Amino acid sequence: MSHIVLRCPRCGRTRPADMSTDVCRDCGAPLDVEYLADHKTDGKSNTYEARTPVHNASSGVSLGEGDTPCVHLKALGENLGMRRLHGKLEFLNPTGSFKDRGTAVMISVAMDHGVTELVEDSSGNAGASVSAYAARAGVKAHVFVPADAPQAKLRQIRIYGAEVHPIEGLRDAVTAAAMVYHRQQGLVYASHMLSPYFAEGTKTFAYEVAQQFDGALPDHIVFPVGNGSLFIGAFKGFCELQAAGHTGKIPRLHCVQARNVMPLVAAFTGQAWDPEAASRTVAGGIAIAAPSRQEQILDILRLVEGTAVAVEEPSIMQMQLDLAKQEGIFAEPTSAAAFAGLEEIAKQGVIRENDTVLVPVTGFGLKDEVPL
Ligand SMILES: Cc1ncc(COP(=O)(O)O)c(C=O)c1O
Ligand SMILES: [Zn+2]
Incomplete structure (x- = not known):
């Protein structure tokens, strides 16, 4: 018997854990993993271990x-x-972005289920990550990408051997094409946006933060958010740590989006925003006009007293340069957007001078167009 089931966060229904369910069959919401057996966490050595669906x-x-x-x-x-600003260098993951945390678990579960061929869609980083881990697992990957995705990311996806399917139009058209293909071909859709297993992998972010800050968690963590896989996974991890008695509070988790694609910020702040109004942004990793887990992200924001802010293109580009010149950190624009958002959140008075603040530097600069 499996140690997990999939639960719908909206209507509460459960179903057996498999690789073929994209969303809840009753209400259409993306699903979460729920653990049946109690997987022990080890509090003795200060090395807390995340529960895993693998x-x-x-x-x-x-x-x-x-x-x-x-x-x-x-x-x-x-x-x-x-005074206490920290960066967690997620671009030091094996394919240069935080996505590897989620991909490792998602592909491992796929292996549990005997999957040999799968479909993913991505603006670049998740595609590169899936392509790499699929290669290592001996699984064939089809990666659907925006035709105008950065060349470096497209080359990275190709070199690991995935079959690349470039799609014209906005990011959402790429998802639509991937869904049609996986249904027509009868292949598993290993979507980092929908997969319940992906966010289980990103949970380790929270466990590491708890160790690195020695239990005294940061007051604020600021994320660049498109579909929210790191944001949601971090929240899940902090909840598990809290439930196991390892930490007291959960940090205030904040979302940053680009002004040009800001569905979450609009919904959170009660502004009207039409996905049709989305326009191109240098922060391509968070250019998601209709995030499939929007409800879940908004619920988390309210629970942790987070906020959501939108940033302008020039401030993203300026922050990419500032990070490089002031700190020696070459982040891709999507990651720099989180720091631009941090500036905005600080201006709003949400963050005080002595607060401990953490920002994940989610992706490496060479993956995108280089600004100079
Ligand atoms: C570098 C980088 N940062 C942040 C994100 C946002 O991740 P998510 O869409 O899971 O919120 C992405 C997604 O592609 C990314 O590539
Ligand atoms: Zn449901």
């Missing part, structure tokens, strides 16, 4: 993802009026 961990796939360093960003922090 059945057979020894035969799962890994490239050594996670355990990324946290560094103090003194100069940038001073300029933004905060």
